[in-house]
Amino acid sequence: MRPALKAFAAALALLLDASCANLARADWRDDIGTFRIGIVAEPGAGNTVPGLALLTDAYTKALGMKVEFVVARDYTSLIEAQANARIEYAIYSATAYAAASERCGCVEPLAAPLDSGGAIGIRSVLLTRDGRVPDLMAMAVHRVVMAPFDSVGGALLPLAGLAADGVNAAEDAPFLTHANSAAAAEAMLVEGEADAIFGWIPAVAEGRPNPPGGTVARLEAAGLSKSSL
Incomplete structure (x- = not known):
């Protein structure tokens, strides 16, 4: 089936x-x-x-x-x-x-999917190396890379979330660079061409351990240590 x-x-x-x-x-x-x-x-x-x-x-x-x-x-x-x-x-x-x-406004949820690792969705995160970008307000003086505009976790969610939090981060902000793909954005952080990257991690229900996966896992696989992120 x-x-x-x-x-x-x-x-x-x-x-x-x-x-x-x-x-x-x-x-x-x-x-x-x-x-x-x-x-x-x-x-x-x-x-x-x-x-x-x-x-x-x-x-x-x-x-x-x-x-x-x-x-x-x-x-x-x-x-x-x-x-x-x-x-x-x-x-x-x-x-x-x-x-x-x-x-x-005509839909009402009955249930949400749950994957084998316990994730109920994804959460957008801003990842930086060695504390180069200490907080969201510091982005304006650093180079931050995003995935293409149609990426949910790498572009759409962070732009919407930042706007809701009052952080000025329009799509054409001078400190933002949109890579051709999520992999290309990750490579820029690995190679030191960017100070931070918007990515995603699995989101879980309250009280459940975080399952592996997402941008952090991909960056680790590319050679970055988790402690440096």
């Missing part, structure tokens, strides 16, 4: 739990009529999703009502479908969920 279909199957129980809260209203299925679920097709697959018939059958039997899947070509189309009430339920990526919430 495709990973997307596995995700739907894993979320089915949560959807049922949410639906059971409405069982006191005997006519809730009649109110909806057909329960429409949005799903994003793989690139180049058109509106064909392998195994979708089996999943439709499973949802139909579990919910006791007619179920249809609406296959979107991308997350933008999926968000528009939900904003225009053409679907009742969908599974989004974290970024797509944020975009849908901003677009219409």
Whole structure:
């Protein structure tokens, strides 16, 4: 089964739990009529999703009502479908969920994914070598490198977070350099061409140990000691 279909199957129980809260209203299925679920097709697959018939059958039997899947070509189309009430339920990526919430405020989370290491997402971090950049306000007199503009952890999150904290760090700030890739940005820090870099680390639920991974792990693999970061 495709990973997307596995995700739907894993979320089915949560959807049922949410639906059971409405069982006191005997006519809730009649109110909806057909329960429409949005799903994003793989690139180049058109509106064909392998195994979708089996999943439709499973949802139909579990919910006791007619179920249809609406296959979107991308997350933008999926968000528009939900904003225009053409679907009742969908599974989004974290970024797509944020975009849908901003677009219409018509989505409510039922569950968030958890990877095998316990991470629930990512956290953007500013990394410097040997204390060259002691705090955020000191960035203006140093060279700070970022990943390309479309990088979530390496550009979008830090720019949004800095703005929220009142730190003036526009995309065209003179102390910021945008590398062609996250790997290129990391190489600039390793080679001493930058004093700091925006990267990411796994974010975990409170009380859980930090799993390995992210920019720190990549910089260690490139030869930098963790104690120098």
